[in-house]
Amino acid sequence: MSQIPLSHILVVSTALFFIGMYGLFTRRNMITMLMSVELILNSVNINFVAFNKYLYPDKLEGVFFTLFIIAIAAAEAAVAIAIIINLYRNFHSIDVEDAGEMKF
């Protein structure tokens, strides 16, 4: 593990972040946009764990932030999917362009 410099891990997580951004820009389907958001959150988690492991190995703060981010991501995915299913009932589509009004 010590042969790999920290910057290589950061480059990997940056690449994963921008892959998620590309998906968020190009996809118009709500479920695939949610999947892109999950990729972005995971790249942030890699950063937290790597910083904790390399720069502050005597502390556990990065681990806790990662755990809280995972919990918030789970809650966010559940709420987003409930909203998506409700939108599908009302518009019969989960494309963001079709959902033109907010109150049904």
Place this chain on the structure above:
Amino acid sequence: MSASAVIFYILSFFILTTGLLAVTSRKIFRSAIWLLFSLTGIAGLYFWLQMEFIAAVQIVVYVGGIVVLIIFSIFLTQQSGKDLPAPVRSRAIFSVLAVCAGFILTCLMLRQYAFGAAGTIAGPGQSVAGTGNPAGGAALAVDVSVGNIGAQLLSTSEHGYVLPFEVISILLLAAMIGCIVIAIKTKPEAK
């Protein structure tokens, strides 16, 4: 190049390839499966970093929970065999340009900072000064066992995390109730 480095580069290649396939695949179900592979690869990266508890949480929550939820919602909302519409060409081109620009900018900023081997960060133009740990930080590394994490997570002392822990339990409860309220079927006479 040692075996550890080879494993790291294989894992990174796997994560990035499957992530790219997850955001570009035209079939939504395949896209979800590629996302599953990418998340599993990230769990492998946590194992490689010797953070076994985080890797286990990643597998249980993401691979076992969120991806299954996404697959359920795919089956509930649309025909999984149908192709997604291709992105508008101009939007795809500008997205690629914006994403590449952001990636290059971030990598250039990363090169400005020399991360020391053990706990030292040198800013641009600064010399490496000890900020947290003396050299050889791996020697005083805290063990990241489940017992240690749990003890600090629930301690009420100075570096305890019991307040965020309680706040996030309230958040999960609120999210659960919110999901039920949003997704509940309205009665026919109500509409």
